[in-house]
Amino acid sequence: MSVRNIISYCRLLRFLVTALIATACFSPGVAVGQINTGQAVKTGRLEGRVVHSDLSPFKGVNILIEGTRFGDVSDEKGRFVISDIRPGTYKLRVSAVGYQSHYTTFTIISAETTTIAVTLYETTIQSEEIIVTASRKEERLLTVAQSVSVVDAQELENRNSIQLDDVLRYVPGVHIQENQVNIRGSSGFAFNTGSRVLMLLDGMPFLTPDTDGVPFDILPFSQIERIEVLKGAGSAMYGSGSLGGTIQVITSGFPDTPQTHIRLHAMAYEPVRYSEWSDKWDAGEDVRFRTGVSFAHARRVSPKFGYWVDLAFRTDQGYLNYNTERVFVGFGKIGWTPSPSVRIDVLLGLLDRKKDSFLFWNGQDDVLNPGSLSIGGSAGPAPDAPPSGTNDVVNNQIILFPSLTHVISESFFYSVKGRVYGLGIRPINNETGDVESFEDGTVGVRAGAETQFNYLPSSMRSFTAGFSYDALVAESEFFESSTGSRSGKQPEFASFIQMEESSIQNIRITGGLRFDAYRVDNARTESQVSPRVSVSWSARDFLVLRASFGHGFRVPSIAERYTNNRDFFPIVRNVDLRPETSRSFETGIRLSRVLDGGHQVYTDLAFFHTAYADLIEPRLIPSLQAFQFVNLTSATISGLESTISWDFPGNAASFSVGYTFIDSEDDETGLPLPFRSQHLVVASASIAVLRSISVGMDARFASEPEEVDSDFALFVPDADQINTTKIVDFRLTYSRRAATVRLHIKNAFDYYYVERAAYFGMPRHFEIQVDLRF
Amino acid sequence: MIYSITNFRLFSHFGLRRRVRWTFTVPLFLTAVLYLQGCDGGLAPPELKPFGSISGIITYSGSWPPADSLDDLRFIAMRFIPADTADFLQLNKMEISSSLDLFVDTDSFLIENVIPGGFFYSGVAQKFSIDLLAWRPVGLVEENGGIFEVEPASRTVVSIHVDFDHLPPFPPESQ
Incomplete structure (x- = not known):
C-alpha cells in the first residue's frame, strides 16, 4: 500500500466523518430531541406501572429509554418515574431477569406527563438478551442484522465448560477442530495459527501475540456472563482477524449480594475398545482421569466499588500418550465508580500451564501414540527417540485490561481502554525434564489502547467513532526477520466510525468504516479499509427481516511471516505475505414469539455468501525445499443456516436444533476447500423430570470433509483419514438449595472420530460436577 | 411423536x-x-496384512566424500519415482533403513515390517548437511530397471553398488 493510497484513504475517511457529522447536525430529529438551540425547552415526564401477568405489582424491573442513559427501577407498587425528558419520540425497554423484555415507543410533549402500563411475562429464552458485538453498542438480538448465537452462563455451567471449545462445539455453524475455530467453513486446519475468527474479551482483541491463535484456556469461566458468536466478516468493527466471524466473551458485573461459587469436577476417560490401539501404549487399557476445582467470589462492596475473583486449577492425564496437562488460571476484576459519570474497570488474568501437546498420531493403526518424523524405519518411532509428534512446554500468559468510561452528558460519553497481553513459552527438555529458558522458547506481547466516542443525538440515531494503537512483538528461536533478528514486530493503528439510524418506521440501518494500517518488517506500511452496512426491518414485533454486507481481513501473524527454521521441519519465512480478505453478504429472517401458555419459539434462517481472497496456507515450495506460508488462492463459501429453539414455561423443557449447509469452492481448482464439512448439525434438549432433577442431551454432527490437505498427509501417516463426526452427550442434573450435582456421559455411544487431521477424538468419558453457590 | x-x-x-x-x-x-x-462405531484400526521385509548387500568403490559431508547414510526404498528432493518429504511412501556404516567396503541392511507393494526407485542415499531434505542418491538398485516387489510374509533381497566417483544423476534422467 503506497503512501499516496494511505493519503487517499485518509481523505475518504475525513470526508465520511464530515458527512456523518453534518447529517447529524442538520437532521430534524436531532433538533427536536437534543440540540440546545439557545431557546428554553420545557421537558416532559414519563410515568408508568409494571405488573406481572396476574396483574400483581412487579418490583425491581429495569426501565431504560433506549439510546439514552435515562432510566428507573420500579418500586414495590410497580411504579416508575423518569423526569426531565426533552420532547420527542423515544423507545422504552422494560426488562427483568427471567421475563420477556417489553419494548414500546412513546412520545414526550413539552411540560406534560406521559403515562404507560406494562405487563411482563415469564420466559426462559435467551433471545431477548442485550448484546453488544454487532455494532459496539447494546442492541436486541432480534434486530441484529448479522447472524449471532449467544451462549449464556447457565449453558456454560450445564456443560461444565472449562475450555472455550467446550462452549463452541454446540453453536450452530461452528466446527471445532481441536484448537481451531471454524465458523461457517472460514478456516481449515493450521494448528491454531492465524485464526480466521477474532476473539474479544470484554471488547478487547484477544489473540495470542505470536501466532494469532485463539487462547482456549485463559478465561474466567465462572464469571462469564455470556459468549456471543457473530458470524461473517466483522473487520469494520474490530479490525484484523474477523475474517469469518467474531467471538465476544463478556465477563460478569458485580452482584448486590456477595456470591461464592465452588466447583469440583472429575472426569474418567474410558479406554478404547480396540486392542490393536490400546496394546501399543502401556497405559492404553487404563482409565485416565481429569480433575479440577474452581473458586469464584463476587460482591459489590459499596455502591462505588465491586470486585470478583475466579481461580481454577485442573490436571488432565489425557486419553492420548504424551498428552498430560496441568493448568492454573486466575482472574480478577474490579469496578470503581468514583462519581456518577465515571466508571473504571480493571481485568487481570494469569495462566500457568504445563502441557504435552499431541501434534499428530502414528497412523490409523496407532492413534493413541504420537508419530515421528525421525528417519529410523517404517515401523514407527525409533527406540528411545522422543516422538516428534509431541511438544512439551510450559506456557505462561498474563492479561491486563483497564478501562475508563466517562459520561459527559446524556447523549455523549467516551471510553478509554488499555490492553496488555503477554505470553511466554518455555520448552521442556525431553531427556532431563527441565524447563528451559524463555530464550529457548517464545515471548510475545500485544499492548495497546483504544479510545471510543459515543454520541447519541436521539434514541433513533447514534454515532460511534474512535482510534486505537497496538504494539505487537514476538521473539522466538524459530523467527527471523529480514535483518536477521529473532523478533518480529507488527505495530497496528486503526480508526473507525459507525452510525446507526432507526428513524424510519421499524427499519434500522447501520453503517461503518474502519481504516487499519500496520507496519511490516520495519520496512513498509500496509493498510486496509473495511466498510460495513446492514439493514433490519421489524415487520412485526416478533419478526425481523435482515441483510448485511461486511468486509473482513486478517493480517498474517508474526509466526506465519517470520518462522524460519530447518532444525526439525523445513519452514522458510515469507515477509511479503499479504493480508487475507473476505467480503461477506448475508440475508435472513428471524422470529421470536411467545405463544399461548408462555412457550417461546425462536427461529432464524440465514443465507450467506462469502468471497475470500489471498487465503494463507502452508505449502511445500519445491524451489525452496521447504514449507512456506503463502497467499495461495481465492475461494467462495455459500450456504444456509437454520436455528430453531423452543422453550417451555417455568424451565420445564427446552429444545433447540441448528443446521448449517456449507458449499465451499477453491476458485482456482474448482475443488472444495480442505477440512470443511458440508453439513453441520447441533441439537440440544433438556427436560425437568421432577422439581429438582432434569435430564439433557446434546448432539453434534459434522459430515466427512470432501477434501483434506494432501501435503500434510505426505509425511504424517493416514493424515487424510477423517470421518464423519456423530457425538451424543447425556447429562443428569440434581439441584437442591445451594448445591447442584451433574453427571455427564460424553460421547455416550463411544463413537470414534478424528478431531482434526491425525488427531483422535475423545472416546466415551464420564464426568461428575458439583457446584456449590452461597 | x-x-x-x-x-x-x-x-x-x-x-x-x-x-x-x-x-x-x-x-x-x-x-x-x-x-x-x-451409529457405526466410527473410526477403527485398519485391517492389517502380513508385513514383508527388505534386505540387501551394499558394496562401495571410489573415494568416500569428506566426513563433514556424511551427515547420514541410509538405504531408502521409494514407492514412487521422485521428481525433486522435495519429494523426500513423502515419508509415508518410503521405507528407510537404519544408518549405514561409513568408510567401509561392504555393508548390509534389513528393513522389517514393510507394507507389501511395489518399489520403483531405491538405493543408498547420502545426507550431506543437517537440512532435512539435504539427501542425494549415491547408488541405486539396478536389477529389473530398479523395480522390485515386496510380498507379504516374505523377504526381498536387493544388491546395490555405490561408486562415489560416478554418482547417479538426480532427478532421474528418465523423468
Whole structure:
C-alpha cells in the first residue's frame, strides 16, 4: 500500500466523518430531541406501572429509554418515574431477569406527563438478551442484522465448560477442530495459527501475540456472563482477524449480594475398545482421569466499588500418550465508580500451564501414540527417540485490561481502554525434564489502547467513532526477520466510525468504516479499509427481516511471516505475505414469539455468501525445499443456516436444533476447500423430570470433509483419514438449595472420530460436577 | 411423536405439566435411539496384512566424500519415482533403513515390517548437511530397471553398488 493510497484513504475517511457529522447536525430529529438551540425547552415526564401477568405489582424491573442513559427501577407498587425528558419520540425497554423484555415507543410533549402500563411475562429464552458485538453498542438480538448465537452462563455451567471449545462445539455453524475455530467453513486446519475468527474479551482483541491463535484456556469461566458468536466478516468493527466471524466473551458485573461459587469436577476417560490401539501404549487399557476445582467470589462492596475473583486449577492425564496437562488460571476484576459519570474497570488474568501437546498420531493403526518424523524405519518411532509428534512446554500468559468510561452528558460519553497481553513459552527438555529458558522458547506481547466516542443525538440515531494503537512483538528461536533478528514486530493503528439510524418506521440501518494500517518488517506500511452496512426491518414485533454486507481481513501473524527454521521441519519465512480478505453478504429472517401458555419459539434462517481472497496456507515450495506460508488462492463459501429453539414455561423443557449447509469452492481448482464439512448439525434438549432433577442431551454432527490437505498427509501417516463426526452427550442434573450435582456421559455411544487431521477424538468419558453457590 | 406435540398445548391449558414433560420425553428418546441406530462405531484400526521385509548387500568403490559431508547414510526404498528432493518429504511412501556404516567396503541392511507393494526407485542415499531434505542418491538398485516387489510374509533381497566417483544423476534422467 503506497503512501499516496494511505493519503487517499485518509481523505475518504475525513470526508465520511464530515458527512456523518453534518447529517447529524442538520437532521430534524436531532433538533427536536437534543440540540440546545439557545431557546428554553420545557421537558416532559414519563410515568408508568409494571405488573406481572396476574396483574400483581412487579418490583425491581429495569426501565431504560433506549439510546439514552435515562432510566428507573420500579418500586414495590410497580411504579416508575423518569423526569426531565426533552420532547420527542423515544423507545422504552422494560426488562427483568427471567421475563420477556417489553419494548414500546412513546412520545414526550413539552411540560406534560406521559403515562404507560406494562405487563411482563415469564420466559426462559435467551433471545431477548442485550448484546453488544454487532455494532459496539447494546442492541436486541432480534434486530441484529448479522447472524449471532449467544451462549449464556447457565449453558456454560450445564456443560461444565472449562475450555472455550467446550462452549463452541454446540453453536450452530461452528466446527471445532481441536484448537481451531471454524465458523461457517472460514478456516481449515493450521494448528491454531492465524485464526480466521477474532476473539474479544470484554471488547478487547484477544489473540495470542505470536501466532494469532485463539487462547482456549485463559478465561474466567465462572464469571462469564455470556459468549456471543457473530458470524461473517466483522473487520469494520474490530479490525484484523474477523475474517469469518467474531467471538465476544463478556465477563460478569458485580452482584448486590456477595456470591461464592465452588466447583469440583472429575472426569474418567474410558479406554478404547480396540486392542490393536490400546496394546501399543502401556497405559492404553487404563482409565485416565481429569480433575479440577474452581473458586469464584463476587460482591459489590459499596455502591462505588465491586470486585470478583475466579481461580481454577485442573490436571488432565489425557486419553492420548504424551498428552498430560496441568493448568492454573486466575482472574480478577474490579469496578470503581468514583462519581456518577465515571466508571473504571480493571481485568487481570494469569495462566500457568504445563502441557504435552499431541501434534499428530502414528497412523490409523496407532492413534493413541504420537508419530515421528525421525528417519529410523517404517515401523514407527525409533527406540528411545522422543516422538516428534509431541511438544512439551510450559506456557505462561498474563492479561491486563483497564478501562475508563466517562459520561459527559446524556447523549455523549467516551471510553478509554488499555490492553496488555503477554505470553511466554518455555520448552521442556525431553531427556532431563527441565524447563528451559524463555530464550529457548517464545515471548510475545500485544499492548495497546483504544479510545471510543459515543454520541447519541436521539434514541433513533447514534454515532460511534474512535482510534486505537497496538504494539505487537514476538521473539522466538524459530523467527527471523529480514535483518536477521529473532523478533518480529507488527505495530497496528486503526480508526473507525459507525452510525446507526432507526428513524424510519421499524427499519434500522447501520453503517461503518474502519481504516487499519500496520507496519511490516520495519520496512513498509500496509493498510486496509473495511466498510460495513446492514439493514433490519421489524415487520412485526416478533419478526425481523435482515441483510448485511461486511468486509473482513486478517493480517498474517508474526509466526506465519517470520518462522524460519530447518532444525526439525523445513519452514522458510515469507515477509511479503499479504493480508487475507473476505467480503461477506448475508440475508435472513428471524422470529421470536411467545405463544399461548408462555412457550417461546425462536427461529432464524440465514443465507450467506462469502468471497475470500489471498487465503494463507502452508505449502511445500519445491524451489525452496521447504514449507512456506503463502497467499495461495481465492475461494467462495455459500450456504444456509437454520436455528430453531423452543422453550417451555417455568424451565420445564427446552429444545433447540441448528443446521448449517456449507458449499465451499477453491476458485482456482474448482475443488472444495480442505477440512470443511458440508453439513453441520447441533441439537440440544433438556427436560425437568421432577422439581429438582432434569435430564439433557446434546448432539453434534459434522459430515466427512470432501477434501483434506494432501501435503500434510505426505509425511504424517493416514493424515487424510477423517470421518464423519456423530457425538451424543447425556447429562443428569440434581439441584437442591445451594448445591447442584451433574453427571455427564460424553460421547455416550463411544463413537470414534478424528478431531482434526491425525488427531483422535475423545472416546466415551464420564464426568461428575458439583457446584456449590452461597 | 406428531400426536404428542400437537396435543401439547391442550395439556398445558389443563395444567397437566408433568404429563406434558413425559410426552416430550418420548420423542426425545426416540430421536436418541434413531441416532444410535445410525451409529457405526466410527473410526477403527485398519485391517492389517502380513508385513514383508527388505534386505540387501551394499558394496562401495571410489573415494568416500569428506566426513563433514556424511551427515547420514541410509538405504531408502521409494514407492514412487521422485521428481525433486522435495519429494523426500513423502515419508509415508518410503521405507528407510537404519544408518549405514561409513568408510567401509561392504555393508548390509534389513528393513522389517514393510507394507507389501511395489518399489520403483531405491538405493543408498547420502545426507550431506543437517537440512532435512539435504539427501542425494549415491547408488541405486539396478536389477529389473530398479523395480522390485515386496510380498507379504516374505523377504526381498536387493544388491546395490555405490561408486562415489560416478554418482547417479538426480532427478532421474528418465523423468
